[in-house]
Amino acid sequence: MDVGRAVELGAVSAAAAVLGSMLGLGGGVFLVPIFTLFFAVDQKLAIGASAVAVVTNSVVGSTVHLRSRFTNLRLAMLLQVTTAAGATVGAIVGARADPRPINALFGAVLVYAAVSMVRGAAVRGGGQHPAVVPGTDAADAGSAALDGVYRDPASGATVRYRPSRVRLGLSVSGLAGVLSGVLGIGGGVVQVPAMNLLMGVPVKAAAGTSSFMVGFAAVATAAVYYARGEIDPQVVVPAMVGIFLGSQIGSRLTRRVPTERLVVLFVLILLYLGGSLLLRAFGITVPGQR
Template identity: 30%
Template sequence: MPWWSWPLILLVFCFILGVVAVLAGVGGGVLFVPLVSGFFPFHIDFVRGAGLMVALAGALAAGPGLLKRNLASLRLALPVALITSSGAIVGAHLGLALPPHIIQLSLGITILGIAILLILAKNKEFPEVPKQDALSLALGINGSYYEPNTDTVHDWKTHKTVPGMLLFIVIGVMAGMFGLGAGWANVPVLNLLMGVPLKVAVGTSKFLLSITDTSAAWVYLNQGCVVPLIAIPSIVGLMGGSFVGVRLLAKAKPKFIRYMVIGVLLFAGVRSLMKGLGI
């Protein structure tokens, strides 16, 4: 095959991936890395570098609008971003130091874990927080947002901040190591553990990626692992697919798409395990 055929195939593939990611409510990065590393002839380091750029592009596009609508909280995002970014830098260095087959094995286990998390996690739209803890109170982590569907303003606060912050260290390391972004883990921790309303958790998670992924992406850029021939078709394809996905969202059946994505993740996780084992 000519050299230009793979970037062209990648562009089309990522366009489809972008449509599916929006319909399923997951970030494109979590699908991009396992599928591209499993089925394209690219080194895993280049795929992870491109995966971070893909997640970063989507987060930067969405961030300003989320902040403007109070769907992303700076008071919540900044302390979490400091912890997660530090973990992402450590994870990026660790990922580049480990042999590719170890990364493939670890990636396979992680992707299977994400699929199980998507099956089990039942996000709550308005979690109950009986009392704000001391750390959350000291950091001023609370706020309110307008819900147009019910024409009401919802006040919110958080609790269990310390265990939440500890989990974000692990999330940051995994995001940097695998180039997945971290929306798949941010939302459950913010929503189910810390008691952040679902819309604010999703918005803050998206804004967090613009900081966390930037930290890890610099490491991959410095090591020469962001290749334009892989990164550019991936970003253009996923962004284009996302626009189409948003238009199809009203007509699609999200439950079916969600289960389809879980099936794809299970398949991709097994594929990564097989590749890591040399099968």
């Protein structure tokens, strides 16, 4: 095993996890682009490694959210049905797909994440909060069984909510699962905004529930890639260790560093990686990449 390369892979995984946890995206969204663009790791091996790293991050990170009761277990298990099914299908399709469309889809997801971040920052800067939309259809207004409650440590208030638009949430979760399966990411980049903006789940509960769910989606991806012999321990182990260490550092930094000030940097990174993948989908390699 090339120790120097393992250290480099571990370091970039840790950096990805620091960024990811500060942005609430999870580290997986950065791993595949960095591994493929800068380390010339085969795309399928990068996706397999990312999926295992996402599971690791979820297993470690979701215990914190579970203890705080930010995770809504019933909502998670309900949405998980379509997420896991989507991830299994996505992984089976993605593992057989040509790298170019995968690069194009990944690039589009990163650009979407960047745009979402800019819009989110603009909304916060305007002193507004994203609207919570209650269910408009009585049959889809949400079930009392999905009611959630947690104590917000920032305000000390007890927050109660009832997720609405459950059928729409199930559909979007299925889409997040497909993306997770195809790209080896957790899918939180889709799940958190969907739960918050479409289903009216408070951000902390959405993040906690998503953190728990993404690990399950990534299990399906990791298992499919393991079955196909596309798990490389020389890539996976540094990624697992790096993601674990990075998420620990990131969660501590988030409390001390005002994330809003770093949004511009993060958006530039996402746009650079997303643009690079879109160009690569058309056979163009950006100078400095492999």
